[in-house]
Amino acid sequence: MLEIKNLHVSVEDQEILKGLNLTVNKGEIHSIMGPNGSGKSTLAQVLAGRDTYEVTEGEIIFEGKDLLELSPEDRACEGIFMAFQYPVEIPGVANTYLLREALNSVRKYRGQEPLKHIEFAKYAKEKMKVMDISDNLLKRAVNQGFSGGEKKRNEIFQMQILEPKFAILDETDSGLDIDALKIVANGVNALRSPERAFVVITHYQRLLDYIVPDFVHVLVDGKIVKSGGKELALELEDKGYGWIEEEKTAANS
Amino acid sequence: MSVDIEKLAQQEYKYGFVTDVDQEIAPVGLNEDVIRMISAKKDEPQWLLEWRLKAYENWLTMKEPTWPNVHYSPIDYQSISYYAAPKNMPKLESLDDLDPEIKAAYDKLGIPLDEQKMLAGVAVDAVFDSVSVITTFKKTLAESGVIFCSISDAVREHPELVKKYLGFVVPANDNFYAALNTAVFTDGSFVYIPKGVRCPMELSTYFRINAENTGQFERTLIIAEEGSYVSYLEGCTAPKRDENQLHAAVVELIAHKDATIKYSTIQNWYPGDSEGKGGIYNFVTKRGRCVGNNSHISWTQVETGSAITWKYPSCILEGDNSVGEFYSVALTNRRQQADTGTKMIHKGKNTSSTIISKGISAGFGQNTYRGLVAIGKDASGARNYTQCDSMLIGDKCGAHTFPYIEVKNSTAQMEHEASTSKIGEDQIFYCQQRGLSAEDAVSLIVNGFCKDVFKELPFEFAVEAEKLLSISLEGSVG
Numbered sequence: 199m200l201e202i203k204n205l206h207v208s209v210e211d212q213e214i215l216k217g218l219n220l221t222v223n224k225g226e227i228h229s230i231m232g233p234n235g236s237g238k239s240t241l242a243q244v245l246a247g248r249d250t251y252e253v254t255e256g257e258i259i260f261e262g263k264d265l266l267e268l269s270p271e272d273r274a275c276e277g278i279f280m281a282f283q284y285p286v287e288i289p290g291v292a293n294t295y296l297l298r299e300a301l302n303s304v305r306k307y308r309g310q311e312p313l314k315h316i317e318f319a320k321y322a323k324e325k326m327k328v329m330d331i332s333d334n335l336l337k338r339a340v341n342q343g344f345s346g347g348e349k350k351r352n353e354i355f356q357m358q359i360l361e362p363k364f365a366i367l368d369e370t371d372s373g374l375d376i377d378a379l380k381i382v383a384n385g386v387n388a389l390r391s392p393e394r395a396f397v398v399i400t401h402y403q404r405l406l407d408y409i410v411p412d413f414v415h416v417l418v419d420g421k422i423v424k425s426g427g428k429e430l431a432l433e434l435e436d437k438g439y440g441w442i443e444e445e446k447t448a449a450n451s
Numbered sequence: 452m453s454v455d456i457e458k459l460a461q462q463e464y465k466y467g468f469v470t471d472v473d474q475e476i477a478p479v480g481l482n483e484d485v486i487r488m489i490s491a492k493k494d495e496p497q498w499l500l501e502w503r504l505k506a507y508e509n510w511l512t513m514k515e516p517t518w519p520n521v522h523y524s525p526i527d528y529q530s531i532s533y534y535a536a537p538k539n540m541p542k543l544e545s546l547d548d549l550d551p552e553i554k555a556a557y558d559k560l561g562i563p564l565d566e567q568k569m570l571a572g573v574a575v576d577a578v579f580d581s582v583s584v585i586t587t588f589k590k591t592l593a594e595s596g597v598i599f600c601s602i603s604d605a606v607r608e609h610p611e612l613v614k615k616y617l618g619f620v621v622p623a624n625d626n627f628y629a630a631l632n633t634a635v636f637t638d639g640s641f642v643y644i645p646k647g648v649r650c651p652m653e654l655s656t657y658f659r660i661n662a663e664n665t666g667q668f669e670r671t672l673i674i675a676e677e678g679s680y681v682s683y684l685e686g687c688t689a690p691k692r693d694e695n696q697l698h699a700a701v702v703e704l705i706a707h708k709d710a711t712i713k714y715s716t717i718q719n720w721y722p723g724d725s726e727g728k729g730g731i732y733n734f735v736t737k738r739g740r741c742v743g744n745n746s747h748i749s750w751t752q753v754e755t756g757s758a759i760t761w762k763y764p765s766c767i768l769e770g771d772n773s774v775g776e777f778y779s780v781a782l783t784n785r786r787q788q789a790d791t792g793t794k795m796i797h798k799g800k801n802t803s804s805t806i807i808s809k810g811i812s813a814g815f816g817q818n819t820y821r822g823l824v825a826i827g828k829d830a831s832g833a834r835n836y837t838q839c840d841s842m843l844i845g846d847k848c849g850a851h852t853f854p855y856i857e858v859k860n861s862t863a864q865m866e867h868e869a870s871t872s873k874i875g876e877d878q879i880f881y882c883q884q885r886g887l888s889a890e891d892a893v894s895l896i897v898n899g900f901c902k903d904v905f906k907e908l909p910f911e912f913a914v915e916a917e918k919l920l921s922i923s924l925e926g927s928v929g
């Protein structure tokens with residue numbers, strides 16, 4: 199479904215991703231872990247099409263299409279979703295309004311009729327239950343004054359509404375209490391299907407107890423330096439990242 | 452960059468067509484003869500002609516104001532024609548008599564003049580260049596005693612009212628443009644709501660400039676008698692032309708005891724092209740007097756057009772407990788400049804005023820808010836709330852605020868909030884990631900910003916205003 203080959207990305211002439219390779223197939227869940235500043239969010243933003251990041255080398259193929267050729271909105275319409283590490287506030291724009299506009303824009307791209315207010319409300323109702331989103335939160339301005347946990351839940355709620363094919367979740371578990379963590383995990387699991395894939399960026403293996411990944415990758419200094427199964431996450435939690443880097447140095451010498 | 456805010460694409464002004472009608476146009480230039488000619492055309496009484504001539508005399512001694520924060524080459528007032536009217540204009544008894552070209556023009560503007568086709572509950576006065584071509588629903592309105600007609604008709608049919616109230620709010624020598632308007636005004640709307648009547652429909656005037664090289668000088672007068680209510684809306688468009696055209700209107704509102712006037716404007720005059728060529732100079736004086744106790748005047752404006760806008764819809768709060776409101780959205784894109792705001796003059800006791808101003812600048816647009824809140828020495832218990840927000844799109848545009856406050860009574864309560872924000876690329880990206888184009892994202896964010904003003908508009912027009920704002924923003928992101 200998604201193939202990233204030898205990806206090099208720079209910001210302001212500073213190279214952040216330095217030859218990253220990753221293949222994600224339908225139905226899979228991948229987790230990416232790694233130290234602060236290693237380039238995890240950068241990867242997510244590049245997939246979503248943020249133009250402050252310059253791709254200097256490599257390619258990204260999504261469902262046979264050259265992703266780097268597509269605008270951010272076309273990527274979204276093609277079914278790529280990113281849950282932001284830091285969701286932005288948009289004063290005056292009701293959460294529900296943005297979502298309906300977004301959904302209808304995606305539907306239009308797919309040649310479907312737009313949903314009317316009532317249809318949308320009905321559709322959203324179900325998803326609100328799953329994500330424990332109140333009417334009030336739906337009516338309020340996008341993320342404005344939301345607590346940290348509410349913002350994260352709202353991201354996954356948006357994902358529920360848009361039903362993407364591929365989602366990359368950037369530290370959606372950070373700042374969540376245990377109940378909210380379960381809700382978020384539920385929201386992701388409810389969308390799991392043989393047709394969908396997820397990449398979950400996290401610092402804590404705790405999330406992976408609820409969203410069980412097929413693969414765990416370690417991103418250090420702009421490259422994936424180690425991949426494994428779920429047990430790798432446990433090992434990382436135990437030992438930190440130091441040993442991987444030592445292993446790498448040993449292998450190179 | 453996918454959101455290239457620098458790149459100003461050419462935006463198409465959708466109302467820029469010219470209608471081909473036989474026009475009668477006065478020779479260019481301004482002198483007493485032209486004024487006499489206008490007055491004669493309209494069959495005016497002597498007092499009105501004299502009032503015009505006196506204003507003209509005053510105007511000759513006055514100087515164009517230079518304090519507004521706008522820049523343009525000097526206007527040559529002798530190169531403008533002061534009167535243009537479609538030829539063969541008998542008094543229209545029915546729509547069938549209206550020149551089909553003019554009717555088609557209004558259809559094209561989305562203002563069908565057929566009563567059957569119109570927005571239910573909205574009566575329209577259509578002003579084409581210098582004259583009112585038709586007023587709809589006159590009969591329905593007359594049943595409740597409401598007078599809604601062109602000001603020229605009012606001069607003939609209701610001379611006592613016109614004589615009493617014309618200049619009651621804006622004196623002939625009030626300012627340079629008001630004096631000019633007084634000398635040469637050609638048409639506009641007249642509204643009279645009798646005592647205790649709630650006007651049964653929305654009233655609206657649609658101003659259209661069509662002729663070349665002419666100025667439009669309309670005059671609107673609205674009188675709400677004791678305990679009455681009226682909601683009035685004006686809309687404006689003009690063809691695309693390379694020359695600048697002058698529009699200098701005067702609007703006067705009078706609210707008696709317990710009366711309410713809601714006045715809304717959707718101003719979409721041709722703004723000029725991306726280089727700043729052409730466009731309307733919109734220099735207008737709008738003012739209301741809350742003469743009675745518990746009277747209420749509310750101005751709502753959505754200003755998206757014009758090359759230059761200079762206007763300060765104001766309220767003089769004379770009656771005790773009277774209320775003045777000003778809700779404004781002003782958008783400047785491309786090379787547009789706006790200097791707009793309000794004056795709230797508190798004279799009566801326990802008077803209150805609210806000012807909510809939303810300025811949006813994009814492209815090379817320059818947007819200035821200028822407001823005065825004055826609390827007189829007898830205005831005990833006066834209150835004002837002012838909120839003044841600016842939004843910048845891109846980094847070539849500007850936002851400026853000049854709030855003036857004069858308080859002569861220590862019991863006044865004043866509250867002022869102001870903010871300036873920039874549409875963030877991260878906000879646009881966030882919306883794009885959810886599937887919206889950059890342009891839709893900007894209009895979503897801007898409409899959110901303007902929400903507090905749009906909710907003051909009559910419902911039918913709030914939707915219109917949102918659309919208009921989106922169109923006017925086209926090209927502000929590339």
Ligand SMILES: Nc1ncnc2c1ncn2[C@@H]1O[C@H](COP(=O)(O)OP(=O)(O)OP(=O)(O)O)[C@@H](O)[C@H]1O
Pocket residue numbers: 209210214232233234235236237238239240241250283
């Ligand atoms: N827009 C930017 N401008 C300048 N530097 C940036 C920008 N975005 C990222 N960087 C830098 O790139 C590096 C990688 O950042 P990134 O956000 O991808 O890290 P991360 O792995 O997500 O870290 P964390 O775990 O703290 O979220 C950091 O050194 C960061 O400072």
Ligand SMILES: [Mg+2]
Pocket residue numbers: 238239240283368369
């Ligand atoms: Mg990060």
